[in-house]
Amino acid sequence: MAQVLEFKLPDLGEGLTEAEIVRWLVQVGDVVAVDQPVVEVETAKAMVEVPCPYGGVVTARFGEEGAELPVGAPLLTVAVGEPAAGGAAQGPAARSAQAQESPTEVPKAEGSGNVLVGYGTSQAPARRRRVRPAPTHSAVSPAAGPVNGRAEASPTATGKAPAAKATNGRVLAPETTDAPVPVISPLVRRLARENGIDLRELTGSGPDGLILRADVEYALRAAAARGRPAAQSAAEPHTRVAPVPATASQAPAPTLAGGVRTPLQGARTPLKGVRGAVADKLSRSRREIPDATCWVDADATELMRTRAAMNAAGGPKISLIALLARICTAALARFPELNSSVDTEAREVVRFDHVHLGFAAQTERGLVVPVVRDAHTRDAESLTAEFARLTEAARAGTLTPADLTGGTFTLNNYGVFGVDGSTPIINHPEAAMLGVGRIVPKPWVHEGELAVRQVVQLSLTFDHRVCDGGVAGGFLRYVADCVEQPAVLLRTL
Template sequence: MAQVLEFKLPDLGEGLTEAEIVRWLVEVGDVVAIDQPVVEVETAKAMVEVPCPYGGVVTARFGEEGQELPVGAPLITVAVGERSPSGGGADPGAGSPPRAGGESSGNVLVGYGTSEAPARRRRVRPGRPVTSASAAAGQTPGGGTGAAATARADGGVPAAAGGPSAPVNGHTGGVAVDDGPVPVISPLVRRLARENGLDLRELTGSGPDGLILRADVEYALRAAGRAGTAAPAAQPHAHVPQPAGAAGAARTAGTAAPASRSSATTAPGEIRTPLRGVRGAVADKLARSRREIPDATCWVDADATELMRARTAMNAAGGPKISLLALLARICTAALARFPELNSTVDTEAREVVRFDHVHLGFAAQTDRGLVVPVVRDAHARDAESLTAEFARLTEAGRAGTLTPAELTGGTFTLNNYGVFGVDGSTPIINHPEAAMLGVGRIVPKPWVHEGELAVRQVVQLSLTFDHRVCDGGVAGGFLRYVADCVEQPAVLLRTL
C-alpha cells in the first residue's frame, strides 16, 4: 500500500528564506529515485538543484516556473510504496515521513543542507478536540458556534469570539483543520500570512473548494488589527478604510497591526520588475553598504604600457595564457601586504576594526541574472597562472548560475574591472562588509609624457573606494600609488614574488 509523502522546500542555509522556481526537472507521474534532483531553484545566492529525499511516483507539483516559494512550502508529493525505486518498504500506517534508511535518504544537499521535510507545526488549543459531530454542528472546541476564533497573529490578541454565527473571513461555519495541507492560491499568500504571524489553519477560504485567496488573508489581518471588537460580517473583498493613526494606535495598545505588501497596479507605460533572487540580494547589499559605510574615493591615471608588454611576453613564452585580471589581482595582493588596513572589516557592535591575515579576493562579474561577486580564496598565495584559472572557473560558473554560497561569500577585498564596459572611471559601492574596492577602467591609447617626451601610451584610470573608518587618506593614497607604480613598472612586483 502506497503512502503519499510531501517534500517541502528545505532550509537553504546562509539565512535564505525563499527561492524562485527556475525549472522543474520532473513531471507528475514520473518515477523518482532517492536524492534525484526534482527542481532547479534560484536563491539570493545562486541557482541549485534540489534533490528529493524520497523515492516513488510524483503525484503532485506545487508552484510554477518563475514563482517564489518560502522555505517550508510544499514542492512535490511522492507516492512511496513497497516497491519504490529505493527498494525499501514503507509503513502505510506511519504518520510522519520515514527516516534515513527507510524511504528517505536523510542526505544533505551539497551547499545547502536539506533532509526530510520539517514537521508540520500545530496550534494547540485548550478544550476538547474537534469531532465530526461538532464540526457538523458548526461548533468550535471552545463551545462557541461557527469559527469564533477568527484569524489571530501569533502572540497577539485574538478577535472576539463566542457570539452565534461568528464569521471567519465573512463566512460562518468555518472549521479549523488540524492537519493536512492548507489550500492556498499562491505561495506569496502563504508568505504574507507567515510574515504577519497568521495561522492559515484558522481561515476559511472564499475561493473554490475553500481555497484561501490573498483577499482572505488581508481581511483576516485587518480583523486581527481590531482585536477586542467583534469581527464584521463583511465579505473579504470589501474595502475597509483605516484611519491614518490606526497603525500607531494599535501598536500603543500592544496589538500588532500587520501591513500587507503593496498591491500597486502597473500604470500605462510602466514595467515593474520584482527585486528578488540574485538581483534582489544585490540591491539589499548595496543599499546596506550606502547606509552603513562612510566611503571615500580617490583615483589616479597610470601608464599601463609596460604591464601590457609584460603580459604579451609571458603569453609568448608558452604555457597557459595569463589574463590581465590575474596580473591586476597579483598587484592587489602585493599592495594589501603593504597596506593591510584595507584588508579588513568593521565590527559595528564591538566598535572594532577586524584585520585579516589572508586575502579572499572578490571580483565583480556581470551575468544575465545580475551582478555577482565570486571570491578567490587565498588569492595572496596564488601565482598568476593559478589566479587566471580560478577567475575563468568562477566566471563560467557565474554565467551558468551554479556558484555555491561558499563561492559568493567571505571576501575581504574586491577588484572591479569596469573597463570591460568601455568606461574610464567609476565610484563603485563597497561590497559590504568589506572595507575597500579597487576599480580599473579601460586601457586606451592616450597622449602621455614619457621620459620627457610626448608620446602615445596605454593609459588606465585606477580608483579606490575605501571605508574611512578603517584608514585615512594617507593609507588609501599610499595603496593606490603603489598599485599605479606596479602597473607602470611591473618589475616592482619582483620584490614580493
C-alpha cells in the same frame, strides 16, 4: 503499502530564507531516485538544483514556476515503498519503458537524508529519462501542475480519477470541468488562462498530446489574425502569424480627479532573487559606510608587455585580471588596513589574515561578485584558471552560495564596459574596492619625452572608518607603481 513522504524546501544556508521556483525537473507521476534533482530554484545568491532525498513516485507538487517559497514550505510529495505504488496505474507502455530504464524495482523508501543545495546530496546519479504514465482509462496525465495554489495529486496516490471514455479507439480526457489538461508546464497553463484560451479545445503537439507553449501561442496568433477573441479560435488549425503584442501596457492608466495621469506608470520588474539581493546590499552599503574615492592615471605599457612575454613563453595563457589580482594581494600585504571589515555592533575593525578576492561580474540575472578563495597564495596561472571557472559559472547561473560569500576585498574591472573611471559602491561588509578602467593609447610623458603610451585609470573606494587618506593613497600609489613597473612585484614574491 506505499508510504507518502513530504519533501520540504531545505535550509539553503548563508542566511537565505526563501527561493523562487525557476523550473520543475519532474512531473506528477514521474519516478525519481534518491538524490535526483527535482526542481531548479533561484535564491538571492545563485541558481541551484534541489535534490530529493527520497526515491519513489511523485504524487504532488507545490508551487508554480515563478512562485516564491519560504524555507520549510512543502515542495513535493513522494510515494515510496512497494513498486505497486506507481506501476499499477502506469499501464503497459509506462511499465515497459520503466523496465528498459532500469531492471530494478521502484527506488526503496529509505532516502539519503541530505539536502545540501548547490552541491548535490551524494555522488551524481546517472542521467535518467523521465517516465510518464501512458494515457489509460484510469489515469489523468500527470503533466499538469498546481491549480489555484493547490497541488494536483496523482491518481496513483489517491486511487480516484474521473471516468474517461473511448472514441474511435482513442482514450479521451474525462468530461469534467475539474479534470486537468496535460500541459508541459504551469507557465503554459497561466498563459492560456490570462488570454482566454480553453486548453480543452487545443490539440497538443507534444508527446501523448501534451500541450506545449507553442500550441498556445499559435492559437493566440490565429485569434489575432482573425480579429476574434482567443477562445473562439483555440480549436482552429494553427497558423503561424505575427506574435501577439504584449498586453501589459494596454490597460488604461488610472487618473486623478482632474484627468491627469498618476505617476509611476509603465512596466514593473519585481526586486527579487539576485536583483533583489543586490539592491538590498547596495542600499545597506550606502547607509552604513562613509566611503571616499581617490584615483590616479598609470602607464600600463610595461604591464601589457610583461603579459605578452609571459604568454609567448608557452604554457597556459595569463589573463590581465590575474596580474591585477596579484598586484592587489601584494598591495594588501603592505596596507592590511584595507583588507578588513567593520563590526558595527562591537565598534571594532576586524582585520583579516587572508585575502578572499571578489570580482564584479555582469550576468543576465544581474550583478554578482564571485570570490577567489585565498588569492594571496595563488600564482598568476592559478588565478587565471580560477577567474575563468567562476566567470563561466556566473554566466551559466551555477554559482553556489560558497562561491559568492566571504569576500574581503573586491576588484572591479569596469574597463570592459568601455569606460575610464567610476566611483563604485563598496561591497558590504568589505572595506575597499579597486576599480580598473579601460586601457587605451594616450599622450604621455615618458622619460622626458612625449609619447603614446597605454594608459589606465585606477580608483580606490574605501571605508573611511578603517583608514585615513594616507593609507588609501599609499595603497593606490603602490598599485600604480606595479602597473607601470611590474618588476616592483619581485620585492614581495
